Amino acid sequence: MSRHLPRYLVQLLGTVIGVVTVTFFLMRAIPGDPALYMLGDYATSDSVAALRAKLGLDRPVIEQYLLFMQRAVTGDLGTSVVTGQAALTEILHSVPWSISLAVSGMAIAIAIGVPLGVISASRQGTWVDTAVMIVALGGISFPVFWIGLVAILGLSHWAGLFPTLGASSEKGLWTSLHHLALPALVLGVSVAAYIARLTRSAMLEVLSQDYIRVARALGVPERRILYRLALRNAMVPILAVISVTFAWSLGNAILVEVVFSRPGLGSTIMKAVLARDYQLVQAGLLLLATAVVLLNTTFDALYVVIDPRLRSR
Amino acid sequence: MTSVTALCQPPPLSLVASSGVSSEFALEIRHLRTTFPGPDGPVAIVDDVSLAVRPGEMLAVVGESGSGKSMTFLSALGLVPKPGRVESGEVLVGGRDLMRMRPEELRACRGSAISIIFQDPMSGLNPVFSVGEQIGEVLRAHRRISPAQAKTQAIDLLNRVQIPDARRRFDHYPHQFSGGMRQRVLTAMAIAHGPQVLIADEPTTALDVTVQAQVLDLIDSLRREAGMAVVLITHDLGIVARHADRMVVMYAGRLVEEGPVGEVFAAPRHPYTISLLRCIPHLDAPAGADLMSISGQPPLSGSVRQGCPFEARCYVGRGREECRGTRPQLEAVGSPAHLSACHFSQSLEEEEARA
Amino acid sequence: MSNDTSRPALEADPASLAKSPGRFAPLLSHPGLMTGAIVLVVLVIVAIGAPWLAPHSPLKTDLMAAFAPPSLTYPLGTDQFGRCVLSRLIWGSRVSLQVALSVVLLSLSVGTLIGAIAGYAGGWTERLLTALTDVLLAFPGFLLALAIVAARGSSLESIVLAVSVAYVPRVAVVMRAVVLTIKSRPFIEASHAIGMSHLRILFRHVIPNAMPPVIVIATVSAATAILAEAGLSFLGLGVQPPIPTWGNIISDGQTAIINHPLISVSAGLCIAVTVIALNLMGDGLRDTLDPQMRRQTGARMF
Numbered sequence: 001m002s003r004h005l006p007r008y009l010v011q012l013l014g015t016v017i018g019v020v021t022v023t024f025f026l027m028r029a030i031p032g033d034p035a036l037y038m039l040g041d042y043a044t045s046d047s048v049a050a051l052r053a054k055l056g057l058d059r060p061v062i063e064q065y066l067l068f069m070q071r072a073v074t075g076d077l078g079t080s081v082v083t084g085q086a087a088l089t090e091i092l093h094s095v096p097w098s099i100s101l102a103v104s105g106m107a108i109a110i111a112i113g114v115p116l117g118v119i120s121a122s123r124q125g126t127w128v129d130t131a132v133m134i135v136a137l138g139g140i141s142f143p144v145f146w147i148g149l150v151a152i153l154g155l156s157h158w159a160g161l162f163p164t165l166g167a168s169s170e171k172g173l174w175t176s177l178h179h180l181a182l183p184a185l186v187l188g189v190s191v192a193a194y195i196a197r198l199t200r201s202a203m204l205e206v207l208s209q210d211y212i213r214v215a216r217a218l219g220v221p222e223r224r225i226l227y228r229l230a231l232r233n234a235m236v237p238i239l240a241v242i243s244v245t246f247a248w249s250l251g252n253a254i255l256v257e258v259v260f261s262r263p264g265l266g267s268t269i270m271k272a273v274l275a276r277d278y279q280l281v282q283a284g285l286l287l288l289a290t291a292v293v294l295l296n297t298t299f300d301a302l303y304v305v306i307d308p309r310l311r312s313r
Numbered sequence: 314m315t316s317v318t319a320l321c322q323p324p325p326l327s328l329v330a331s332s333g334v335s336s337e338f339a340l341e342i343r344h345l346r347t348t349f350p351g352p353d354g355p356v357a358i359v360d361d362v363s364l365a366v367r368p369g370e371m372l373a374v375v376g377e378s379g380s381g382k383s384m385t386f387l388s389a390l391g392l393v394p395k396p397g398r399v400e401s402g403e404v405l406v407g408g409r410d411l412m413r414m415r416p417e418e419l420r421a422c423r424g425s426a427i428s429i430i431f432q433d434p435m436s437g438l439n440p441v442f443s444v445g446e447q448i449g450e451v452l453r454a455h456r457r458i459s460p461a462q463a464k465t466q467a468i469d470l471l472n473r474v475q476i477p478d479a480r481r482r483f484d485h486y487p488h489q490f491s492g493g494m495r496q497r498v499l500t501a502m503a504i505a506h507g508p509q510v511l512i513a514d515e516p517t518t519a520l521d522v523t524v525q526a527q528v529l530d531l532i533d534s535l536r537r538e539a540g541m542a543v544v545l546i547t548h549d550l551g552i553v554a555r556h557a558d559r560m561v562v563m564y565a566g567r568l569v570e571e572g573p574v575g576e577v578f579a580a581p582r583h584p585y586t587i588s589l590l591r592c593i594p595h596l597d598a599p600a601g602a603d604l605m606s607i608s609g610q611p612p613l614s615g616s617v618r619q620g621c622p623f624e625a626r627c628y629v630g631r632g633r634e635e636c637r638g639t640r641p642q643l644e645a646v647g648s649p650a651h652l653s654a655c656h657f658s659q660s661l662e663e664e665e666a667r668a
Numbered sequence: 669m670s671n672d673t674s675r676p677a678l679e680a681d682p683a684s685l686a687k688s689p690g691r692f693a694p695l696l697s698h699p700g701l702m703t704g705a706i707v708l709v710v711l712v713i714v715a716i717g718a719p720w721l722a723p724h725s726p727l728k729t730d731l732m733a734a735f736a737p738p739s740l741t742y743p744l745g746t747d748q749f750g751r752c753v754l755s756r757l758i759w760g761s762r763v764s765l766q767v768a769l770s771v772v773l774l775s776l777s778v779g780t781l782i783g784a785i786a787g788y789a790g791g792w793t794e795r796l797l798t799a800l801t802d803v804l805l806a807f808p809g810f811l812l813a814l815a816i817v818a819a820r821g822s823s824l825e826s827i828v829l830a831v832s833v834a835y836v837p838r839v840a841v842v843m844r845a846v847v848l849t850i851k852s853r854p855f856i857e858a859s860h861a862i863g864m865s866h867l868r869i870l871f872r873h874v875i876p877n878a879m880p881p882v883i884v885i886a887t888v889s890a891a892t893a894i895l896a897e898a899g900l901s902f903l904g905l906g907v908q909p910p911i912p913t914w915g916n917i918i919s920d921g922q923t924a925i926i927n928h929p930l931i932s933v934s935a936g937l938c939i940a941v942t943v944i945a946l947n948l949m950g951d952g953l954r955d956t957l958d959p960q961m962r963r964q965t966g967a968r969m970f
Contacts, residue, residue, distance in 0.1 A: 015802055018803030022803055138940070141891070141944040141947060142936060142939070143940075149932055153925055153926065157926055210431065210436035210437050214438075214499065216392065217392055217431070218428060219422070219425060219451070220450055221454060224454070229439055248809060251899075255810075255902065273818040274904070288807075292808065307440075309441075
C-alpha cells in the first residue's frame with residue numbers, strides 16, 4: 001500500500017494544479033472588463049483603473065497566473081468585493097453548514113439507496129423490484145429543488161413536522177438538527193434514487209457471475225450468497241457509485257440550500273455570482289473542486305483495500 | 314439444518330425393500346423434459362432423457378454444443394436458468410426424487426448428496442475471498458461446524474486434491490492459482506461432503522492437455538476411494554475412451570446411443586456415433602488424406618418435432634420416410650446394455666453398402 | 669467436432685431462443701423504450717406546435733386575472749402576472765428541447781471524439797487527454813455549468829455551452845472505456861494486418877462499433893441537460909424572464925406556493941415526465957442493444 005502512495009500524491013497534486021488553472025482561466029473567460037463588471041454601476045474611469053491595478057489585471061496573463069498560484073498556496077484567494085473580508089475566510093465560514101448538509105444527505109442516501117438496490121437485485125423481476133425501480137426513476141427525474149418545494153409544502157406547511165427554513169439563528173443542537181432534517185432528507189432522497197439504480201445494476205452484474213452459480217450449485221443458502229458472497233464483490237462498483245454521486249450531490253446541495261434559504265457554500269457562491277463578486281466565486285469553486293479531488297483519491301485508496309486482486313500490483 | 318440434510322442420506326434398507334425404490338443406482342433420471350420458450354412455442358432442450366449411474370461407475374455423456382448434455386444435469390439440480398423450466402420427469406438420488414422436493418430440501422442435497430464441477434475454473438471461484446474461505450463456505454452450508462473445524466477440514470481437502478503446501482495456500486486468493494489448481498480447488502469444494510454423485514461438466518475443456526490428465530486422474534482416484542458415481546460430460550472422445558465405464562451419446566436433446574464404452578467404440582450402432590468416431594483423425598492414416606467431418610449443423614435442441622433429429626445429416630436416413638416421420642426409440646442392439654435409437658440399427662452395414 | 673478439440677465448445681444459449689427475430693423487433697417490444705419514445709414524440713410535437721397549441725400568448729399579462737383558478741379560458745390557471753400557465757408550459761417545452769438537443773449534439777460530438785482518440789491512440793496522447801478530463805471531472809457538473817454561465821452571462825447559448833463543457837469529459841470517459849474494449853478485438857488487429865491506416869480504422873470500425881453505448885449516453889445526457897437548465901433557470905441564471913422555461917416557472921411559483929401550488933407543481937411535473945421518458949428510453953436501449961453496456965454506461969454519467 002505504501003508503494004502506491006507516491007503515485008497517488010503526484011496524481012493528486014497534478015489534478016489540484018489543473019483545478020486551480022481551470023478556475024483561473026474560467027474567471028478570465030468573463031467577456032469584457034472584469035473590473036468594470038465588478039464595479040457595475042459605481043464605475044468611473046478612475047475607479048476602474050484603480051481596481052484593475054489592484055487586481056493586477058493590467059499585467060500579462062502568465063504573470064497573473066503565477067501570482068494567483070503563489071497567493072493560492074499561501075491561502076490568499078483574494079478579497080470579497082461585497083464584504084471586504086478575505087475570500088477564503090468568507091468561504092470557510094459557510095463550509096460547516098455545507099458539510100453537515102452534504103454528509104447527512106449522503107448518509108441518508110446510502111442508508112436508503114444501497115439496501116434498496118440490493119433487495120431489488122435479489123428479487124429481480126418481481127413486483128418489489130418493479131416498485132422500487134419506478135420510485136427510483138421518479139427520484140432521478142424530478143428536479144431536486146422541486147422535491148424540496150413539495151416537501152416544504154407537504155411536510156412543513158401542511159403537516160407542520162419541520163421548519164420551512166433550513167437554518168435558524170437560535171443556538172442548540174436540537175434546533176440545528178430540526179432545521180437540517182428536511183433539507184438533508186430532500187437531498188438524501190434525491191441522491192438515494194441514483195444510488196439505488198446503480199447498486200441494483202452492480203448487484204445484478206455480480207449475481208450473473210459463474211462463481212455465484214457455483215456457490216448455488218453446491219448448496220450455499222441464498223441469503224449467504226447475497227449478503228456475503230455477492231455483496232463483497234459488488235462493494236467496489238458500489239463504492240465507485242458513492243464517490244461519483246457524492247461529487248454530483250454537491251451540485252444538488254446548492255439547489256437545496258437555495259430552496260431552504262440555508263447558509264452554506266452553495267448559497268455563498270450563488271450570492272457572490274449575483275453580486276458579481278468574482279473573487280468569492282473563484283475561491284468557492286476552487287475549494288469545492290479540491291475537496292472533490294481529495295475525496296476521489298481517498299476512495300481510490302479504499303478500492304485497493306477491498307479488492308485483493310489490486311493488492312499484488 | 315442437520316435434519317434437512319438427513320433427507321439426502323440414502324434411506325434405510327428396510328424402507329427401500331418395502332417401497333420398491335431401486336437403490337442399485339446412485340443417480341437415476343427418468344423421462345426428464347426441460348423446455349425454453351421459443352418463437353413458435355416451447356422448445357424442449359432436454360427431450361425425454363433417461364439414464365442411470367451406479368455407485369463407483371463413471372458415465373460419460375457425449376454430444377456437441379447445444380445437445381442438451383449440460384442442461385440435463387442442471388435440470389436435475391434445479392439450476393435451470395430462467396426462462397426455462399423442467400416440465401416433467403424424475404431425478405432419483407439415493408432413491409429420493411429431487412423434483413418432488415421443496416426448494417429448501419433440494420438446496421440441502423446440492424453439494425452434499427449430489428455435486429457438480431463446472432467447465433471454467435477461471436471464473437468459478439469468488440475473486441474477493443480466499444480459497445480456504447470458499448471451501449469453508451461449502452462446508453458450513455451443510456454442517457454446523459466452527460470456523461476452526463472448517464479450516465482443518467478445508468486444509469484436509471486441499472491435501473486430498475493434491476494442492477501442495479495446503480496450509481499456506483489456504484489463505485491465498487484465486488488469482489494466485491493457475492487454471493489447473495483452481496479446478497482442483499473447485500473439485501475439493503464439490504467433494505467436501507462426500508457426495509454419492511459427482512457431475513463433472515466438461516471439467517478439462519478449458520485446461521491444457523497435461524493438466525487435463527492430472528485433473529481426470531484426480532477425479533478417478535476420488536471416485537475409487539469413495540465409491541462415488543461420476544457423470545463426465547464431455548465432447549472429447551479420447552477422454553471417454555480412457556476413463557469412462559459406460560457412455561451415452563446425445564443429439565438435439567435426446568439420447569441416441571448408450572452402452573459400455575468398449576462396446577460402443579468397437580461396434581457403434583447409430584449413424585451419428587459412427588460418424589463421430591470416423592471424425593477422429595488417426596495417426597496411421599495416409600498423409601494428405603482429408604479430415605472427416607459431419608456436414609451441416611445440429612438443429613436447435615427440440616426444434617425437430619417429428620422423426621429423427623439426425624435425419625438431415627444422416628448418411629443412412631437422409632430423406633427416408635421412416636426417418637422423417639417416426640421418432641426412433643432406444644432399443645437393445647446386440648447385448649441388453651447396449652441401446653441405440655435408430656430405425657436401421659440392426660442393418661447399418663447393408664444400408665451403408667447401399668449408399 | 670472431434671476435428672477441433674483445441675477450443676472450448678461454446679454452449680448454444682437456449683435463453684436466446686426467447687428473443688424475437690429481426691433487428692428492430694426487440695426494440696419495438698420493450699415496453700419502457702416504446703413508452704419513452706412515444707412520450708418524447710408527443711413532446712416534440714407540442715414544442716414545434718406551440719404557436720398553434722397554446723391557448724394564449726405566454727407573455728401576455730392581465731393583472732386583473734392574476735392567480736385565477738383553473739377554468740376553460742385558463743386550463744391551469746394564471747400566475748401572479750395573469751399569464752396563462754398552460755401556455756407558458758407549452759412554450760417552455762421549446763427551451764427544454766432546444767437545450768437538450770444542442771447539448772447532446774455538442775457534447776457528444778466533441779466528447780466521443782476526445783474519448784475515441786484517447787482510447788485508441790494510447791501512450792502520451794491518452795495520458796494527456798485523461799489528465800485533462802480528470803481535472804474537469806473534479807468539478808461537480810452543475811457547479812461548473814453554473815460558473816461558466818456566471819462568467820458568460822445568462823442566455824440560451826451560454827447555458828448550452830456551459831452544460832456541454834460540463835458534460836464533455838463525462839462522455840469522453842465512457843467513450844474511452846468503450847473504445848478500449850473494441851480496440852482489443854481481433855478484427856481490429858486484422859485490419860492493421862491488412863494495412864489499414866489508423867485514421868481509417870478509427871472512423872470506419874472503432875467509432876461505428878461504439879455507437880450503441882453512445883446512443884444510450886445521448887439519452888442520459890439529454891435528461892441531465894434538461895435538469896441542469898431547469899436548475900440554472902430556477903436560480904435565476906438561466907434563460908431570463910419573461911421567456912418561459914420550466915425552471916423559471918417553478919421559481920416564479922415559489923413565492924406563491926402555499927396558496928397557489930399548481931404553478932410550480934405543474935412545471936415540475938413537465939420536467940419529470942420528459943426526463944422519465946428519456947430515462948426509460950436509455951434503460952430500454954441498454955437492455956435491448958447489448959447487456960454488456962450496463963457496466964460501461966452506468967456510474968460515470970454525472
